[in-house]
Amino acid sequence: MVDERLRASLALRDDELTRIAQELGREPSVVELHAFDAQWSEHCSYKSSRHHLKALPTSGPDVVIGPGEDSGILHLGEHDGERYGIVVAHESHNHPSQVVPFEGAATGIGGIVRDVLCMGAEVIAVADPLRFGRVEDPDSHQRYVARSVVDGIGAYGNAIGVPNLAGDVFFDERFDDNCLVNVVALGLVKESEIVHSFAPKGAEGWDIILVGKATDPSGFGGASFSSVTLDAADEDANKGAVQVPDPFLKNVLMRASYRVFAMLRGLKLTVGFKDLGAGGIMGCSAEITSSGGYGADIDLDLVNVAVDGMPPEVIAVGETQERLIWVLPPEITPEVLRIYNEEFTLPQIAHNARATVIGRMTGEQQYVLRHHGNVVMDVPIDFLTGSIKDDLPYVETVRHEPPVDELPAVDVATLFPKILAHRDVCSRVPLYQHYDWVVRGATVLARGTADAGVLKPIPGSRLGMAVAVAGNPRYGRIDARMAGELAVLEAVRRVAAVGARPVGLTDCLNFGNPRKLEQYSELIGAIDGLGTAARELGLAFVSGNVSLYNESKSGVAVPASPIVACIGALADVGKVVTPGLKRANSALLWIGSRELSIGGSVLAELLGMEGPLPAISYKAERSAMGILESAIASGVLLSCRAVSDGGMLTALARLAFDARLAGRNLGAEIDFGNPLCEAGGFLCEIGDASEIDVTGTMRVGTTSDEPVLTVNGTRFDVGELFEIWSAPLREIYP
Amino acid sequence: MSARIAVLVFPGTNSEDETQRLLRDCGGDAELVHWSRADSLAGYDAYVLPGGFAHEDRVRAGAIAAHDRMMDYVIEGAAKGKMVLGVCNGAQILLEAGLAPGTGSARRPTAAFTFNGPQPHFICRLVYAKLAVDPSRSPITAALPPGAVIPAYTANVQGRLAATPEHMREIVEGSHVAFVYARADGTVDASAVPNESALGAAALTNKAGNVLAIMPHPERDGWNFNHPQRQTGDDILAPSGGAVLFSSFVEAVNR
Numbered sequence: 001m002v003d004e005r006l007r008a009s010l011a012l013r014d015d016e017l018t019r020i021a022q023e024l025g026r027e028p029s030v031v032e033l034h035a036f037d038a039q040w041s042e043h044c045s046y047k048s049s050r051h052h053l054k055a056l057p058t059s060g061p062d063v064v065i066g067p068g069e070d071s072g073i074l075h076l077g078e079h080d081g082e083r084y085g086i087v088v089a090h091e092s093h094n095h096p097s098q099v100v101p102f103e104g105a106a107t108g109i110g111g112i113v114r115d116v117l118c119m120g121a122e123v124i125a126v127a128d129p130l131r132f133g134r135v136e137d138p139d140s141h142q143r144y145v146a147r148s149v150v151d152g153i154g155a156y157g158n159a160i161g162v163p164n165l166a167g168d169v170f171f172d173e174r175f176d177d178n179c180l181v182n183v184v185a186l187g188l189v190k191e192s193e194i195v196h197s198f199a200p201k202g203a204e205g206w207d208i209i210l211v212g213k214a215t216d217p218s219g220f221g222g223a224s225f226s227s228v229t230l231d232a233a234d235e236d237a238n239k240g241a242v243q244v245p246d247p248f249l250k251n252v253l254m255r256a257s258y259r260v261f262a263m264l265r266g267l268k269l270t271v272g273f274k275d276l277g278a279g280g281i282m283g284c285s286a287e288i289t290s291s292g293g294y295g296a297d298i299d300l301d302l303v304n305v306a307v308d309g310m311p312p313e314v315i316a317v318g319e320t321q322e323r324l325i326w327v328l329p330p331e332i333t334p335e336v337l338r339i340y341n342e343e344f345t346l347p348q349i350a351h352n353a354r355a356t357v358i359g360r361m362t363g364e365q366q367y368v369l370r371h372h373g374n375v376v377m378d379v380p381i382d383f384l385t386g387s388i389k390d391d392l393p394y395v396e397t398v399r400h401e402p403p404v405d406e407l408p409a410v411d412v413a414t415l416f417p418k419i420l421a422h423r424d425v426c427s428r429v430p431l432y433q434h435y436d437w438v439v440r441g442a443t444v445l446a447r448g449t450a451d452a453g454v455l456k457p458i459p460g461s462r463l464g465m466a467v468a469v470a471g472n473p474r475y476g477r478i479d480a481r482m483a484g485e486l487a488v489l490e491a492v493r494r495v496a497a498v499g500a501r502p503v504g505l506t507d508c509l510n511f512g513n514p515r516k517l518e519q520y521s522e523l524i525g526a527i528d529g530l531g532t533a534a535r536e537l538g539l540a541f542v543s544g545n546v547s548l549y550n551e552s553k554s555g556v557a558v559p560a561s562p563i564v565a566c567i568g569a570l571a572d573v574g575k576v577v578t579p580g581l582k583r584a585n586s587a588l589l590w591i592g593s594r595e596l597s598i599g600g601s602v603l604a605e606l607l608g609m610e611g612p613l614p615a616i617s618y619k620a621e622r623s624a625m626g627i628l629e630s631a632i633a634s635g636v637l638l639s640c641r642a643v644s645d646g647g648m649l650t651a652l653a654r655l656a657f658d659a660r661l662a663g664r665n666l667g668a669e670i671d672f673g674n675p676l677c678e679a680g681g682f683l684c685e686i687g688d689a690s691e692i693d694v695t696g697t698m699r700v701g702t703t704s705d706e707p708v709l710t711v712n713g714t715r716f717d718v719g720e721l722f723e724i725w726s727a728p729l730r731e732i733y734p
Numbered sequence: 735m736s737a738r739i740a741v742l743v744f745p746g747t748n749s750e751d752e753t754q755r756l757l758r759d760c761g762g763d764a765e766l767v768h769w770s771r772a773d774s775l776a777g778y779d780a781y782v783l784p785g786g787f788a789h790e791d792r793v794r795a796g797a798i799a800a801h802d803r804m805m806d807y808v809i810e811g812a813a814k815g816k817m818v819l820g821v822c823n824g825a826q827i828l829l830e831a832g833l834a835p836g837t838g839s840a841r842r843p844t845a846a847f848t849f850n851g852p853q854p855h856f857i858c859r860l861v862y863a864k865l866a867v868d869p870s871r872s873p874i875t876a877a878l879p880p881g882a883v884i885p886a887y888t889a890n891v892q893g894r895l896a897a898t899p900e901h902m903r904e905i906v907e908g909s910h911v912a913f914v915y916a917r918a919d920g921t922v923d924a925s926a927v928p929n930e931s932a933l934g935a936a937a938l939t940n941k942a943g944n945v946l947a948i949m950p951h952p953e954r955d956g957w958n959f960n961h962p963q964r965q966t967g968d969d970i971l972a973p974s975g976g977a978v979l980f981s982s983f984v985e986a987v988n989r
Contacts, residue, residue, distance in 0.1 A: 160748065248790040343768070440749075441749075441751075442752070443954070444959050
């Protein structure tokens with residue numbers, strides 16, 4: 001029987017333990033128990049979500065690689081006869097960031113960057129959707145989390161030299177006990193040079209090479225820790241499960257790997273390369289070999305360790321950061337070891353860091369670990385890594401609040417400044433000024449200067465890449481399914497608003513406890529919503545992540561948080577829609593839905609009202625995209641903002657602020673039913689509206705050369721609004 | 735044949751690619767030289783130290799890197815009059831190596847770029863560096879117009895010039911402050927300084943003017959596509975903005 005203390009440390013359920021013993025025909029060893037505990041955790045196995053995720057669209061003309069490997073890849077465009085892809089990965093580091101925020105957030109960046117790197121890509125950008133609790137109290141843990149997460153993201157991303165290009169942040173009491181730290185990483189790869197996360201054909205007998213940081217006792221039990229509800233009483237054990245970041249080593253590891261990629265290109269060899277994440281050496285080596293149809297035989301004594309005497313299960317399953325695994329034919333092993341260990345001097349960069357052969361791939365379907373001459377693990381590899389499934393009950397959730405019959409008469413003069421100062425609307429500059437968003441010299445539209453961040457990733461080419469994120473927790477509180485749909489729509493609109501063509505999506509699903517009917521049903525509903533919106537817009541999800549158990553011990557789950565990132569392509573980055581109003585006397589057009597419901601809006605929160613989310617019309621959405629595209633193509637679109645949090649008036653204010661920042665003192669006069677509603681659409685500055693078909697648009701106003709916004713007769717000074725909008729987060733992020 | 739420029743890559747450097755690219759786009763023959771190839775540095779005619787976190791900024795930014803073997807060649811080359819440009823972390827290394835302001839001896843720093851004020855945080859934003867000396871003061875700035883205002887990004891935790899009063903006097907009297915922070919229109923005032931740097935200094939040069947240590951990154955605003963707001967229909971791929979300093983450096987190297 002399993003030792004009681006050991007049993008208590010495992011997240012495996014009794015029925016799972018029984019199944020393992022039955023399959024093996026014996027009691028599992030300690031190492032095997034820990035291996036299954038990690039590999040069968042929700043975090044690794046997606047056991048309660050994978051069968052639902054199958055409903056998401058994952059293919060299309062722009063998809064190069066869909067979900068299944070460490071990252072997905074979208075087609076960006078062609079340059080010099082080469083096809084280029086954007087490697088896309090999206091992950092959460094929620095639990096670690098709540099417990100040890102600086103390290104938790106930093107290792108979140110570190111992990112996602114490896115997922116992109118191992119596809120043979122150069123890492124070109126990161127983005128980070130963040131959700132924090134109430135931060136008003138300077139001494140609160142929430143304030144500490146909100147600050148330290150930003151410091152951790154900055155410290156890691158800045159050091160490895162990857163620009164932080166997009167992201168968002170929301171504050172809500174239901175994130176008090178569970179912050180969300182999602183991270184998106186993007187890479188650039190020639191489609192002919194992709195490296196896969198599995199061993200190719202004919203790889204029997206190949207070397208398994210571990211590269212990176214010396215394995216240490218940090219991060220032991222990380223996968224299972226992310227697959228249970230956080231318990232304050234286990235604080236110390238939880239802290240031990242968080243890994244230790246080393247961006248300095250990662251910086252060198254990335255550059256050394258780029259050198260190995262160049263060497264492999266010369267040899268025209270197909271090999272496997274994979275990030276070590278959940279489940280450590282065991283998880284990574286089992287997946288990279290089994291997905292090619294092989295087994296593995298690994299000697300844990302060959303692993304470079306930081307301290308002697310570590311138990312085999314810690315070496316095998318511990319989640320020490322900054323490590324990857326190559327599977328390579330033995331004849332090129334010496335050159336790869338030379339690049340890492342001699343040319344890039346890994347052993348001098350961090351204590352006992354190196355590339356080293358730890359085992360080989362076998363033709364047998366067994367996963368074998370040895371330690372001190374003994375076999376400590378010997379299990380059928382498909383049983384270990386094969387998809388296990390938890391069929392949990394759920395219901396169709398329909399949570400629409402009763403419709404509001406009539407919109408209240410809104411006092412714009414009082415409410416608009418409050419909306420601009422609202423924690424979810426005000427300027428994010430105090431936060432992202434701590435991130436490097438210009439390193440690599442490829443930035444076109446920097447973090448926060450437009451609806452999407454834009455890069456020109458290929459030297460000598462005019463191709464541009466845009467990225468934006470979305471996922472409004474106020475929507476998630478009301479209706480998980482629509483929150484999923486709206487997350488897709490908002491991310492897509494943001495990318496379209498800078499003139500990019502949306503090419504694909506990635507998602508991170510942050511939900512509560514799947515063993516609670518309502519929380520699990522929200523997850524299923526949101527997946528359905530994501531799928532619906534993506535199909536309607538002809539887009540696919542190429543990667544994603546599920547983070548469950550974001551529920552406090554008191555049973556409060558985070559609002560349904562399907563968070564989406566959209567990637568866009570620009571054939572000519574010179575045609576990007578630049579920020580801010582451009583000149584006086586241009587027409588302001590509203591393009592998009594006229595549905596003036598206030599559910600889920602900042603306005604509703606300020607008025608203490610509830611209401612249904614705005615109805616979605618995909619026909620109107622597609623038509624709006626078409627109008628926008630033709631306005632850009634004909635050159636009449638001077639500036640544009642997607643309407644979201646804070647409504648159309650906030651979008652207009654942002655256009656005026658951006659003009660002000662660029663030295664253009666401009667304003668506008670508008671006349672519109674309820675300019676604070678958040679009905680989705682675009683607010684566009686059009687030079688000559690006679691150039692485009694404006695059917696389906698509505699003229700709402702005109703720009704002026706006076707820095708004043710006149711809204712249904714009420715005048716606001718742009719400079720004063722700018723100060724109101726700029727100030728609130730300065731206290732949190734000095 | 736144009737002179738050969740080495741772009742030094744220390745462990746932790748992160749801006750080498752764009753630095754090399756802009757030097758090349760400005761006509762320079764620039765190559766990356768990694769730390770394990772330090773020996774080859776003697777064969778280069780000029781050195782550029784790009785941004786990053788060399789040796790993890792342990793002790794102080796630039797402190798360990800100043801003692802890296804690669805710096806033996808830079809110190810020797812600078813003494814022979816080779817052109818040396820350090821940007822951000824590269825500038826910090828040049829100060830720690832005693833090459834800028836160069837008022838002491840090698841590896842005995844007389845000034846430092848240290849933690850930003852009023853908060854010791856990493857700050858990333860667009861700034862403007864204004865030439866504060868006669869262009870002829872340094873061969874590296876010789877091709878710039880007097881009072882040139884160069885867009886660049888500050889992106890550091892330790893960018894504030896600090897020195898003892900005595901060393902500060904030497905810096906002022908020897909006209910070592912090559913660039914100060916300014917507003918876009920060239921106005922110099924405290925609001926343009928992102929970090930409370932002494933004298934509003936953004937860059938220091940040595941006595942001979944062949945070493946320039948500049949904190950903000952000109953290469954991150956180095957092409958038209960980097961600043962779409964200021965674009966005037968020029969080729970988006972062409973060097974512009976911060977590139978004028980790199981062009982001037984390349985001219986000095988090739989002269």
